[in-house]
Every structure is written in structure tokens, then in C-alpha cells.
Amino acid sequence: MWNRLVQSLSAGLLLARALYATVLVDFQVAQPPPLPSDAQQCTIQILERTFGNSYGDPEIVQYTPPTDCGDAGSWAGISLNFTVTSNGTQYDRLGIFTFQNVEIWRTSTPEPTTDGIIWTYLKDVTRYLPLFSEPGTFILELDNILESGLNGQYATTLTATFYASSNAHPPAARANTIIPVTTLANNTGDEASVPPIFSLNVTVPQNAVAIYAELYASGNGDEEFWYYNVANEYLNYLPSGFTYGNGPFREVRMLVDGQVAGVAFPYAVIFTGGISPTAWRPITSYGALDLPTYFIDLTPFVPVLTDGQPHNISIDVVSAESNHTINDNWYVSGNLQVVTDSSSSRTTGNITVYNVEPYAETSVTGTEDLSGDLTVTVTAKRSILIQSEFTSGSGQRTSVSWAQNLEYSNTQYYLNDYLVNNVAQTATGSFLSTHNGVAALVDNFSYPLNINMTYTDDSYDSFTAEFDHSYDRVSLPSPFILGSTITERQVAASFFTISSSGNYGNGTDNNTFNYVDLNGNTYWRDVGASDNNITYDSIGGSLSGSPFTLPISAPLAQGVMAKPRLPGGK
């Protein structure tokens, strides 16, 4: 049995290699969806679309739940398969999947090569099961632009696989309802652009007894390299137009009727055209295909939100500057996963503790030495504690506590006549909510980021860049999302030259990844790449499926790469 499996996998991979002899197979290292491979599976195609000149022209399709893997909503799990090919020259583009006005996945595209690329990302979307149980509108916004020198189109296919429940695999735990905190647009993706602050009136069921919020947030435009933005106090120490201001600290906040309910210190996702494109092919930087989301327990606000009236829920992103301003723009959205009581009567109670400052406690310090070397450090920290007591219509009393402790530090080094631009950033935190003493939401994270860039001269056309970036997270986002421990690190080095006769460069990227979840699933991968070639690759764990992979390579496509995007818009 095992031998036959190995043989057929081996034949399949050899075939794949023959078919894609020069097509580069891009990927983000991540665990496969932790769903039961021995359950009956039903796959449907949700959409198929080639995104050419697609700015402002999203794909909008109607979804109907399948009925051949049990009743709609009875499933043990749901996964998505997004498979894309592209060739030519193109920037990375943001992709936003909106389903029934809820953002369910934010991705971005790897940049193509002349000979072509292909990638597949499999995503567990079981937590959105209430949405998949009903017919509704599915939107993929992928704003691509074709113009002189940029001819790459993205040919996409999205399928959904439903895993039938059975005695062995019970139906997935689910929220009773999911409420969007989005623009609610029906003709495009539902992310909001901030600043200014985004607010929406939301009416919560009067019998709600738990509310878990999920936040999507990514920096774009002048905020793509937010961790490299310089504190305003030191901006004029640098040559004019050198970089953006408003500093490097970013806090994503969710507010209820103007009161902060919870915050996130975001992970810095580097897109595949970010700083040094040659560092990010074929292994994308972590998060580029599946941007991390952040979780807040809003349950302490249940007594306030269950009055049957609309409440003003806001999402914004603020800095450590004195007026908390940031640049344009961050795309944000949120959703509330709501649990309701068996009784339809109103939940009543009180917030008993609210120890929250509107903004984090921050500091900005800098030094410039006689040679003009500038070092600027920005720090932030904050603690949040919110508690409440309430009684449901059925008489169940709940005592909730929500605590967040976060710390942040960013040091930027501008050395050697500003040719050396290094950044050392770290964000750490621990979140814990308890409902009647039982942990409901846990998030312990550490996101260290170190980038050392050296430009060859002040034309800023040629540079080396070294990256050491980690994502270490122990999380139990809610009772509807499987708790997991992820330990991820990428160490990459690259060289890049922007030239009118063709951009060129090289790069190596070594990625170690380990995943363990509360269902006992495991996955690890240790993979390295050099100039488009996989140099080593070992994979293991219960989710690994395939016992081995073949190295896949393609010649380095020089002279056809899009210009990289650089900190400060250089």
C-alpha cells in the first residue's frame, strides 16, 4: 500500500516536473489544512478568472452550498484551493476574498517570470462554516494593471473542498452568526482604507453570550514598509525625500462606541516585490500568500451590545507620533463570530473593569554622531484589562476577563552617508481571555524582524539586503478555530540592481517551520532556495502526506523582473 502510494506520488511528481520544466513553482511554507484526509470529500469550483487589466473589476460569483457531502453546514471542515499561473513581468498584487460581505482570506501574488510561474495555496476556512452553509455572493478583488513593461496576467482557479462529518469526524464547532465589520460593498472587496478611522453601525443579537472578533490589516502604499518609516522628529536629519515619516510603530485598534476593546501589534508581511524580489522566489516571504489575522475577545462588551440598538464599531491604525497619524494606507476589515443563548431573551449585565488607555505608551529617542550616522529607537507597550458579568436569557451567569499585554521596539540605523539602512524590530505579546475561568482566547506571539540593506551608491539602484524574520505564535483564537503553535523563521540574503537594460540580482532564502495543533496534528519543513533553485527540502509530520518532494528549479529569469519597491518609495 505504502509502496504503491510512493510510486504513484513519484510518477505524479515526475510528470509534474516534465510538464513544468521551466515553470517556477512558487510557494509559501505553511501547514496543509489540518482536516481529515479519510473523510468523504466534495470539491466544487467557486471561480475561474484571468485577471488582466482588472483594476476596479473584481470577479463576483454566486455560491450555492453543495449537498453531496451531507446537509449544508453539517461538514467536519472546509478548505480552499487557490491555484494561479502567470508569466511575463508584473508587480505583486493584493488579493481579497470577500464572502457574504465578510473578508475570509487576504493574499498577494508572487511576481511572475518570463517562462511562467504556478502556485497553489490550500487554506483551512472551517471557521467561516456559517457563511458556507448559505447561498451568497463571493468576490475576489485582484486589482492588476497591464501597461508598458507590465504584461503579466494572473490566471486563477478557486475551488472549495467540503469534508463530510461522520461518527469519526464530528461536525465542526461553529458560531451561530458571523457579522461583518466591513464596507458591505457588493461590487468589490469589502476592505476599508484607513486613515481615516473606519466605523460601522452593528446590531448584535440580543441573546448573544460570546463575541470573538477577527481583524484583517495590512500596510500598503506609503505604509508598505511601515517598519522603515522614520519618526517625524528625526525625518529632517535624513536627506529630503529619503523616506516617509510618522514613524514605524503601528497599532491596529478595535473600538466599541469610541472605547478601545482590543488591539493588535501586526506582523510585517513582506510582499514578493518587496525590497528584493530575488529573495522571495520560489519561497515567498511568510504570510505573503496567507496574511495573518488577529483576534480579540469582545465578549466583555456583550452587556453593552445586546440592547437591540446599533453600536458604532471602529477599526483604525495609529502610530507613536504625538497626533497618532499614519500615512496612506492600511486596508482593514473585521468580523464578529457570535454565540447566542438557547433562550431568545436579552442578555443583561455590566462591564465591571475597564482598564484601557486610548493609545499605547510610547517613546522616541535618537542619536546622531559626528559622522552623521543616525540611530532612532521607537518603543511601545500597553496593557488592557476588561471584565464583565452577565446573565443570559436562560439564566446562565458568565464572568469574562480579557487581558492583553504587548511590547514593541524598533531601531533604525542610517549609517555610512545613509547608504546603510538597517532595522531591528520586535513585537511580542500575550493575550488571554477567560469565560468562567476557562481559557477562551489565547495568543502569545513574537515577531522579530531584522533587515540590513546596503546601497552601492546614492542613486539607490543597487543594493544588498539581508533578512532575518520570524513568526512565533501560540494561539487559540476562539472555540471555532483550532489552537496551534507555529515556529517560523526565514533567513534570506540577496543582491539586486535596477537597470534600464534589465533588472537583475540573486538571492538565497532558508526557511524553517514547525506546526503543532491541539488536535495532535504536526507538520515541519526545512527548505532552502538559491537563485530560483531549491537547494534542500525536508518535510515531516502527520500532515505532510507526501514522504518526499523533488527539487524543482527554473533558470533565473533576469532582465524581466519588475522594479522592486523600496522603503521610502526610492
Ligand SMILES: *[C@@H]1O[C@H](CO)[C@@H](O)[C@H](O)[C@H]1NC(C)=O
Ligand atoms: C488545487 O487545484 C489545482 C487546480 O485547480 C489542482 O490541479 C490541484 O490538484 C489542487 N490541489 C489539491 C491538493 O487539491
Ligand SMILES: *[C@@H]1O[C@H](CO)[C@@H](O)[C@H](O)[C@H]1NC(C)=O
Ligand atoms: C502565458 O500567458 C499567456 C497569456 O495569459 C497564456 O496564453 C499562456 O498560456 C501562458 N503560458 C504559460 C506557460 O503559462
Ligand SMILES: *[C@@H]1O[C@H](CO)[C@@H](O)[C@H](O)[C@H]1NC(C)=O
Ligand atoms: C449589499 O447587499 C446586502 C445584502 O443584500 C445589503 O444588506 C447591503 O446593504 C448591500 N451593500 C450596499 C453597500 O449596498
Ligand SMILES: *[C@@H]1O[C@H](CO)[C@@H](O)[C@H](O)[C@H]1NC(C)=O
Ligand atoms: C449609527 O446609528 C445612529 C443611530 O441610529 C446614527 O445616529 C449614526 O449616524 C449611525 N452611524 C453610522 C456610522 O452609520
Ligand SMILES: *[C@@H]1O[C@H](CO)[C@@H](O)[C@H](O)[C@H]1NC(C)=O
Ligand atoms: C464611531 O466611533 C469613532 C471612534 O470614536 C468616531 O470617530 C466616529 O465618529 C463614530 N461614528 C459615529 C457615527 O458616531
Ligand SMILES: *[C@@H]1O[C@H](CO)[C@@H](O)[C@H](O)[C@H]1NC(C)=O
Ligand atoms: C500630525 O503631525 C504631523 C507632524 O507634525 C503633521 O504633518 C500632520 O499633518 C498631523 N496630522 C494630523 C491629522 O493632524
Ligand SMILES: *[C@@H]1O[C@H](CO)[C@@H](O)[C@H](O)[C@H]1NC(C)=O
Ligand atoms: C449591573 O449593575 C447594576 C447597577 O450597579 C445592578 O443593579 C445590576 O444588578 C447589575 N446587573 C448584573 C446582571 O450584574
Ligand SMILES: *[C@@H]1O[C@H](CO)[C@@H](O)[C@H](O)[C@H]1NC(C)=O
Ligand atoms: C502565554 O504567555 C504567558 C505570559 O508569558 C504565559 O504565562 C502563558 O503560559 C503562555 N501561554 C501559552 C499557552 O503559551
Ligand SMILES: *[C@@H]1O[C@H](CO)[C@@H](O)[C@H](O)[C@H]1NC(C)=O
Ligand atoms: C545588521 O545591522 C545591525 C545594526 O546595524 C548590526 O548590529 C548587525 O551586525 C547587522 N547584521 C549583519 C548580519 O550584518
Ligand SMILES: *[C@@H]1O[C@H](CO)[C@@H](O)[C@H](O)[C@H]1NC(C)=O
Ligand atoms: C542558506 O543555507 C545555505 C546552505 O546551508 C547556505 O549556504 C546559505 O548561506 C544560507 N543563506 C543564508 C541567507 O543564510
Ligand SMILES: *[C@@H]1O[C@H](CO)[C@@H](O)[C@H](O)[C@H]1NC(C)=O
Ligand atoms: C550574488 O552574486 C554576487 C556576485 O556574483 C555574489 O558575490 C553574492 O554572493 C551573491 N549573493 C547571493 C545572496 O547569492
Ligand SMILES: *[C@@H]1O[C@H](CO)[C@@H](O)[C@H](O)[C@H]1NC(C)=O
Ligand atoms: C539552478 O538549476 C539550474 C537547472 O538545474 C542550473 O542550470 C543552475 O545552474 C542552478 N543555479 C544555481 C545557482 O544553482
